[in-house]
Amino acid sequence: MTLRFSDVCIDARDVHAIANWWATALGWRQEDADDGDVVLRAPEGAGPDWLFLAVPEGKTVKNRIHFDFVPDDQAAEVERLIALGARHVDIGQGDESWVVLADPEGNEFCVLSAEG
Known part of the structure; x- marks a missing residue:
C-alpha cells in the first residue's frame, strides 16, 4: 500500500x-x-x-502546523506580504532569524532567512 x-x-x-x-x-x-x-x-x-x-x-488558537517559506530577500518579502495584508504575530518565538506572519484569516506562517 x-x-x-x-x-x-x-x-x-x-x-x-x-x-x-x-x-x-x-x-x-x-x-x-x-x-x-x-x-x-x-x-x-x-x-x-x-x-x-x-x-x-474563525481561527481561535495557534496553528498546530504551519508553512515555512524561503525567500530570495527576507526583508523585501516580509514587506511585500504585509502590503498584501499579512501581519506580524508573536507566538513566543523570541528573537529568531525567521519572521512569523499571519495571513488575513490569522493562519501563522514563517518567512525564513534568505538562502544564498
Missing part, C-alpha cells in the same frame, strides 16, 4: 478571499471547485495543491 500527498486542506471562513490572498502571495493558479471549495494549483515541483474548505467558525 502506498500513499500520495495530494492536497493541503485549509479551513477558512471566506474561501474565495483567503485563496485569492494566497494565490497572489504565491503566484499560483486558483480554481473554483464544483462544491464551493477553492483550489490553488501548485506549480510542478512546488509541492501539493492547497484546498480551501469553507467552515463557519
